[in-house]
Amino acid sequence: MKKIILLAMLTAFGISNSNAQGTTKKMKATVKTVVTTKVVKVDGAGMVFENETIDYGTIAHNADGNRQFVFTNNGTKPLIITNTQGSCGCTVPTTPKEPIAPGAKGVIGVKYATDRVGPFTKTVTVTSNAEGQATKTLTIKGNVLPDEPTKS
Known part of the structure; x- marks a missing residue:
């Protein structure tokens, strides 16, 4: 039992x-x-990036090295980017010429010279009139593969 x-x-x-x-x-x-990001408004010009690091991943030799950092002016005044500087000659950033209005989005382009083989980590320094962060450092990283040897 x-x-x-x-x-x-x-x-x-x-x-x-x-x-x-x-x-x-x-x-x-x-x-x-659902993940929502609350953007804090600042008094003056502001700058909030969607991503502060771009990972190219593993790319082919001489692949397209153009990428974009997208940001929003979260301030109450126009954002003026006065300078963008790559950490070396292989990293060439492009700067928006016009002021970015409050609430508007802007783009900082960056081109990495993918003719250089191997892993890389480079920075782009952005200088602006953003309140509390006159300079901002952005990062790009990845790995450029060598060309495959040609068969004869």
């Missing part, structure tokens, strides 16, 4: 435990996480 009760209890426990796990898996599949 004890064996039958023990077997019944183990069976009931096993069934309820497996149903609970199945429900958890179903719930995990239907749950969506």
